[in-house]
Amino acid sequence: MRALARPYEDVVVAAPVTVPYTRHSIHSAHWFLAQALAKLIQAAGIRKSDIDGLAVSSFTIAPDTAVGFTQHVGLSPRFLEHVPMGGASAIVQLRRAARAVEAGDAHIVACIAGDANHVDSFRLNTASFSRFARDAVYPYGSGGPNGSFALLTAHYMRAYGASREDFGKLCVAQRQNARANPLALFRSELTLEDYLNARLIADPIRLFDCVMPCAGADGFLVMRRATAKKLDLPHVRLLGAIERHNAYPGDAIQFRGGWALDQDALYDQTGLAPKDIDFLQAYDDYPVITLMQIEDLGFCGKGEGPEFVRRHSFTVDGSFPLNTSGGQLSMGQAGAAGGHLGLVEAIRQLTGMPLGAQVEKARLGLVSGFGMINYDRGLCSGAAILAAQGRGKRRKKG
C-alpha cells in the first residue's frame, strides 16, 4: 500500500531569476551562483541575512560544496542542502525547501543552481562523472551523454516506432518558443529540414538533438504564502511534487523513468489529472527523454508518445505548450541549472512574467526534472505541479 505524502500547506515559490547564459565564460561556478543569489535578493527586496535557508546544485563548484559556498558569500543559513542531482536538482531542492519552510526550519530558502563552462569543462566533467561512467562508459568512445542518449533514442525508435520527424517536431516547436526569449542562446529559425539534415553526432542523434553546454545560473525562493504576501512578491503555489532515484533497475535498457512509478502519487497529492495541466516544462537535454516524460507523466500511454507528438503543436500559442522559453535545446544547458530552467519558466508563466511569450490563461503548470546518466540510464527523476496564486484548483479527494 502506498502511503500518501502529506499535502503542502501554503508553500509558495517566487522570484524566478536567471543569470544570462553564455556559451563559454572564464567565470567560476561561485561567480554564477553568487550572481543568482544577488538577483534573488534584489528581486525579493530583502537583505542577504533574511535568507536563512540555502540549496545549491553545481557540477563545477568542486572542491567546494554548498558548505564552502556559504563562507564564500557570507551567508549563515540554518538550513543547507547540497543537491548533486543534475537535472532533477530543481525539483529536489523545491521538495526539501518546501518541507523546511512548512516545518519552520527555515523562513526563506534560496534555491540556486549554476555552472561554469570553461573551454575544456565538458570533457573533464564527462571523464570523471561517476564511477560507473569512468569504468564502463568513458573507455567506450568518450561519447558522454550524446552516446548514452543515442543508445536510448535508437532503442525507443525501434520499440515504439518514433521517427526522426517526431523528435524534430519537438525541437522545431521549442525553437519557435525561444524566438521571443531574449535570453535564449539560439533564437534563429530552425526548420524541420535543418533538423533532419544536421550533422550526425552519434547515430541517430544529430546536432539539434543535443543541448549546448553553457555557463549560467538560475534560482528561485521558497517560503510560506504569508511571507510572500508580506513581501508583496508575485508567487505560485506548490501543489505536489515527486522524486525517485534509480527507478526500474531491472529494465535492461531505459524506456521509462521514475515518473511512471510516481505519477499516481503526484496526481493523488494534488487532486489533479493530466488533462488539467496548462503547460509542461519537461527536461529536454535530448528529445527522446521529453517523449518519455509525456508518457510517464500520464499525458498518453507508454509507447503512444510518437502519436501524441503528431497530434499537438507544442508552441506557446498552440496545443500542449511545451518548454515555453525554448527549453534547454534552445536556451542552452548551464550544467546543474538545466532542471531549474523549466521551474523558473513555470513560475514566470504562472505569474504572468515570461521571458518570451505568455501561455494564455496559464493556471497550472507541470515541471519535470531528470538527471544523472550514471552509467547506462538517467537515475534521478522528479516533477512538481505549480498553481497560479488564487486560481489553482484543488479538488477534494472523495
Place this chain on the structure above:
Amino acid sequence: MNALPPQPPRAPSSRLKRRNPLVALKPPLVPPFARSRAAQGLTAAAALGVFALQRCEKCGAAQYPPRDACVQCLSPRLRWRPAEGTGELLSETLIRHGQELYFRERAPWRVGLVRLDCGPSAIVALHGDCAPAPSRLRLRLALDKSGQALMIALPEKDTPDMAEDPLVRETTCAPRARKVLVTDAKTKVGRAMVEALVAAGADLVWAGYAAPWKPSPHLEALGALEGVSLVPLDVTDESSVRELAGSIGGKVDILVNTAEYHRPGSIASRGGVATARTEMEVNYFGLLRLSQSFMAALKARAADGPASATAWVNILSVHALSNDPAHGTFSASKAAAFSLAQALRADLQASGIRVINVFPGSIDDEWNARVAPPKLSPAALAKAVVEALERGLEDVYPGEVAKDVMARFLENPKALERELAG
C-alpha cells in the same frame, strides 16, 4: 661487430597497407586509463583472455559494472568467476564525435548496449560484423591500447576476415603483416618462434644470433626461409644491441625476447657465481639492454597505421613467480627479468605498446634433459606466443605445468614454496 648478412627478398606484399611515408606519423594516443580498483578485475581477466564477471558468493547475482557490494543482497563477497559471454544487442550507435583525442582519430566508433544472458546490461564496443539490434552476440574482454579491459562484442558466428576489423586490430597484436625481431633464433625456442611467426604471416622476421663462431645447424636453414633475415645480436654486448637498434629499431613492430641462458643446478651444486652471473647477464641485463635500445622507437611508432609497432614479448619462466630450487639461480634471474618486465610494461603503457609476459614450465630442450615430463615443446611455446599476440593477451601460462604452478601460486604461494622445495 659483424656486418649484416645480405637481406633475403621481401615477403610478398600483404593486404594491410603500411603508412605512406610522406604522411606525418600519428602520435601514440591511448584511450582513458582510469578505472576503479574493482574494475581492474576485468583487466586481470582480459590479460588472461578469460571472460569473467563478479558473482556474489551469497546470492549468486552477476554484477556489472564492477561493484564493491552485491547489487541484490549487499554482500561484499564478490568473486571474479568465468561467465557466459553471450547476450543480446538492444541498441547501438556510431559515435562520430569523441571527446578524447584517441577516439577523435578513430571515429566513427561503434558502441552498443547489450543485455548479458547472465543478467546485467553492458555498454560494449561492437565489432563491425555484428548484426543490427536485436541480435545475438558473443562478448569478450580485450585489452585496449591503454592496457585496460574493454568489453567487446563479436558476431554470434565467425565471419570472413573478422580479424581485420579495426576494433580487433586495435585490441590485439597479430604478427600478420608486421615486422618482428626474435632476439635469439639459435635456441630451439628461437627457431620454433621464427617458424611460427613466418607461418602466422609476419611481413619480415629478423632472426638474431649471437656467438657466430658457435655452429648452429638450423640457423642457415632459417635464413633461407622467405621473409626471414638473420641479424647478429648479442644481448650481453651493449654495442651489439645498440648497433642493431640503430639499423632496424625504427622498423620493428614486435620484439620477442627469446635470449636465455639456463644451466640447471641448485645453489650447492656449483661453486662461485660465474654461471649465475651469466644467467643475469642474458636473462636480466639482456632485457634491460634491449629495453634501453628498442623502447623509444617502438613507442614512437605505436600508432603507425594498421601495421604499427604493437608488442614486446618476454619469455620468462613460471618459476619467476616461485623459485624452483633445482634451477635456483635460473629462477632468480627470471624473477629479476619479470620484475623488470613490469617496469617496461609501465613505461610502454602510455604509448599503447603491449608487454606480453610468457611463463612456461620446463621447456623440452637440452637444459631440461633431466626434468621429467610433461615438458613444453618449443613449438607449443611458439604457438602460444603467436596466439597471445593474435588474441591480445598480456599474461600467458602455456602448457599444463605452467597452469598447474600458476593455480597453486594463486591459491597459496606458501604451500607452493614448500611443494617446490620437496
